[in-house]
Amino acid sequence: MSRTSLRSSRTAVAAAVVVAVAACGGGDEPTGADPTTAGSLDTAGGVVTASSEVPSSSDGVGVALILKNTSNPFFVSMSDSARAEAEALGVELTVAAGTEDGDTDTQIAAIEDAVDRGDAGILITPNGDAVVPALEAAREAGLYTIALDTPPNPADAVDITFATDNRAAGVLIGEWTAATLEGAPATIAMLDLFDDQVISVDVQRDQGFLLGMGIIDEVDTSGNGEESPTGEYRGGEYEIVCHEATQGAVDGGRSAMEACLAQDPDVDVVYTINEPAAQGAFDALTAAGSAQDVIIVSVDGGCDPGLRLVSEGVIGATSQQYPGRMATLGMEAIAELAAGGDAPEVTPGLDFFDTGVSLVTDSPVDGVDSISVAEGREICWG
Structure with missing residues (x-):
């Protein structure tokens, strides 16, 4: 040709x-x-x-x-x-x-x-x-x-x-969330990438998080949102109130979080596809007066905004990519x-060729390997 x-x-x-x-x-x-x-x-x-x-x-x-x-x-x-x-x-x-x-x-x-x-x-x-x-x-x-x-x-x-390994990245933040909850009930919002097409990174991070939480035991590659909306996670009971698309952007994260809060204002765990979406979710939660009561986790691990948001307590833990x-x-x-x-x-x-992932948090939990924000800054997005 x-x-x-x-x-x-x-x-x-x-x-x-x-x-x-x-x-x-x-x-x-x-x-x-x-x-x-x-x-x-x-x-x-x-x-x-x-x-x-x-x-x-x-x-x-x-x-x-x-x-x-x-x-x-x-x-x-x-x-x-x-x-x-x-x-x-x-x-x-x-x-x-x-x-x-x-x-x-x-x-x-x-x-x-x-x-x-x-x-x-x-x-x-x-x-x-x-x-x-x-x-x-x-x-x-x-x-x-x-x-x-x-x-x-x-x-x-x-x-x-x-x-x-995006599934591994999701598993890390899921395991960290489950351990951090210490058996408390979890009302979960899932802020994904798209709702009009299936992208592997979207599915793998979303469902990796659910694997880490113990909500599912295998990945369904056909798309997100196929898990049971209620049941038991690794340690307690959960309810998933929404799957909303963010387009991986701050504005998208905010509007997605607003839609989730309209369905249930008591959301206390927020999975986000990436850190711009996490920032948007936090902005919506802040406007609703409930940000201080919510665990937000994400994936990417950039020096800014990612690690800055972890250091500020906006994001509890993030999986750092390179x-x-x-x-x-x-x-x-x-x-x-x-x-x-x-x-x-x-x-x-x-x-594929695995370029590595590390969980970054300043609130480590037993049984989940992690590095601190300071350590993450030394290698962020290298």
């Missing part, structure tokens, strides 16, 4: 954020899946470290980094790390992003642009299933494709995914392949 034939008629790509990065400097070395341990790209135990050697034939290698959006600091961190690694490796990097979570049109256009430029590879945080045909076409055209953070559906639409590591290792993998090296392999026992 020719590169020219891959470009379909489409709207202008004015919404894309595109930046070409010249190759010229040096970058930071990432830590491994265990934030205190260094390793290699051989995936032994999921522990990884970017090589300090610049591939000799990386000149002229093009890589496209295609993000969900540029409003979430998580994706800004990915971009910053990718730029630093591009300079270190002598790679020409183009960065594009959707206008918001769920914007697949802009991502599709960016994928097609990468093919037209003759890039060596694509790093993408997919906004939805609609990007899959374009990714498959890019692979057919010879581009090595890596999903970061969010695998596509199906997962084999890309060559490999570098990501947090988006900079995802981007850095993805850049290195494509550069190594272009220089004739080997393709990366998945972490043993998983169908």
Whole structure:
């Protein structure tokens, strides 16, 4: 299939954020899946470290980094790390992003642009299933494709995914919540990502939390909200009063929390898909006069707002991811392949490359491994 034939008629790509990065400097070395341990790209135990050697034939290698959006600091961190690694490796990097979570049109256009430029590879945080045909076409055209953070559906639409084990991230905050409750009844609000499409990261975090709480014993990949609304968690009784979409944003978190409070003003546990949604939920709870009585948990672990919100008591605990590591290792993998090296392999026992997760809280509980906010700040989003 020719590169020219891959470009379909489409709207202008004015919404894309595109930046070409010249190759010229040096970058930071990432830590491994265990934030205190260094390793290699051989995936032994999921522990990884970017090589300090610049591939000799990386000149002229093009890589496209295609993000969900540029409003979430998580994706800004990915971009910053990718730029630093591009300079270190002598790679020409183009960065594009959707206008918001769920914007697949802009991502599709960016994928097609990468093919037209003759890039060596694509790093993408997919906004939805609609990007899959374009990714498959890019692979057919010879581009090595890596999903970061969010695998596509199906997962084999890309060559490999570098990501947090999102189910494990959810389990950690669920276990922490159950232990913190100490058997007290739990009235739970679930603030998810979407309600109009099924995204793996959304399902895995949501249902990982429920696994950790002991509310379910297996994940239903068809979507969220299939669990029993009442029953027993690990230690006491629970009621789930709502599943509301937030779009992963502060405004979405606030409106979702307001909708949940309208159903039951006595919510005392709030699961949130990410920390911007957690901030919005807290704002709604504050306006309702009940924030001080609610446990909020989340996933991401950024220095700000995530760890700041934990230190301020807004979030009780969060599962820290390492988006900079995802981007850095993805850049290195494509550069190594272009220089004739080997393709990366998945972490043993998983169908993706695990870039690690840590529970961050200043209120640790017995039986759940965690690090403090101070420790989290030392490695946040590395």
